[in-house]
Amino acid sequence: MLGGLTVNEFLRDYWQKKPLLIRKAFPDFNGLLDPQQLIELACEEDVQARIVTQSRGQFGLRHSPFMPEDFDGFGKAKWTVLVQGVNHFLPEASELLRHFSFIPHARLDDLMVSYAPKGGGVGPHFDSYDVFLLQGLGHRRWQISTQEDQTLIEGAPLRILKDFRVEQEWVLEAGDMLYLPPHCAHNGIAEDDCMTYSIGFRTPAYQELAEQFLVYLQDRIEVDGMYADPDLKAQKHPSEISAAMLRQVEQAIKQVRWDKEDIANFLGCYLSEPKPHIFFDIPGCPLTLAKFRQALHKRGVALDLKSQMLSHGEWIFMNGEAFQPQEGDYPLLRDLADWRELPAQADCSPELSELLYQWYLDGYLTPR
Structure with missing residues (x-):
């Protein structure tokens, strides 16, 4: 799967460092869905999906829910449908993700599957996460760049790079796989009817983690006492927050404490929290x-x-x-x-x- 590399060699030399093309990573892989099955999945009520169109150099974007007729009448426009979380609906997709268990589950996001007829794609862009791009049906041309310029086209509905400079490109066929680290610019173009399986790994921003940790703490902290000022003195400026008030509140807030176990429990809860659109089906006639x-x-x-x-x-x-x-x-x-x-x-x-x-x-x- 890693082109002859051991897991340790891959993690040492490529993970979050540089791209890797692996021919025949999955030699017998031809995909888990056909295009019609993916379109039907995109029309399910609890599925997150997008349609990207490209016509005369302009990109369009639509979000689910979709109806079957939404996939008719594209005319000469190039288009792509992308379906998130396919592993939540297809057992075979969950089995595919087992091959990537050498990356901790806490980092796994989901399996996204895309279909595009010839010429379809979502334009040159970069992602802030690690991704393995596994080719299923057909062929896709991948162009990549390690450029530092990540200026985006203003007003575009997608994060399209304004000045994409191709450094390398390959055509992937069924079973080939391309690993891309975060912020590696890339552009995938369908050479024919093609489907790509994207195994993505989340990289939450520290700002996001800090904000959510504070939310986690608010139900778990206890700060004793109440503000009191029995020795209050008259102030020249009644609108001014006094130094005495600041000192008292500062001492109260210093009572807020956390340790490694608090952080570990926060991460466990936060990283295992299902996305907002996910609901579980309880058994209709449960066993005793x-x-x-x-x-x-x-x-x-x-x-x-x-x-x-x-x-x-x-x-x-x-x-x-x-x-x-x-x-x-x-x-x-x-x-x-x-x-x-x-x-x-x-x-x-x-x-x-x-x-x-x-x-x-x-x-x-x-x-x-």
Whole structure:
């Protein structure tokens, strides 16, 4: 998959450093969907999708929801449909992502699949995240540049580079894959009817993390006492915030503390939180706890395709919630987080089976 490189060699020499073209990374890969199946998926109510058009040098952008007729009548315009989170709907897509487990799950965003007829593309641009571009159906020409100039075309509905200078280009066919680090400018152009599978890895900005950490803290901090000024003195300027008030409030705010465990729990909850448009389907006729335990004993369980599960220290994070299981149960839950399934469990503690059962009722997992 990595063109003869070991995982350690790839991480050392290429990850977040420079592009890598891998011919026949997946020799037998011809795609997981055909164009019509992707269009049908783009029309599903809970799917995020976009249509990008290009006509006479001008780009257009439309967001889902779509109807089938939205894909008719493009005329001479070049167009592309892009569908996010295909791994949330297609088991085979989730299986494809297993090949990339050498990158921590906390970094994984999703699998986006795009289809374009000849000439289609989204224009020269750069992303702020790492991405593997795996070719399925057809052929796509990829042009890349490590240019520092990232000036964008003003007023365009997409982040299109104003002055894109091609340094390298290749035509990828089924099974070929191109890795691009963040901010590597690139432009993909369909040579014929083609589909590309983009495995993206999130790189949250520190500003975003800091803001969300403060939101996380607001429900977890306690600052004792109330403001008081029994020794208040008359002020020459009543509009002025006094030095005494500043000192008192400063001392109160200094009571806010956090440590590494707070940060780890925040990351676990934040990075496992499903995106706002994601909803889980609860079982229509749920098993009783006793029946669920029998299924767990005989068959094991598997995570729902939409579930996000992470682990750290003694904590497990499932879809934005933190859990601290018993010490003996932690390795099994970590295995579930690692591999997204647990084999049949002959010796499962009552506490663990009850936790898994609650997740089953929430739609987070199901018996295999």
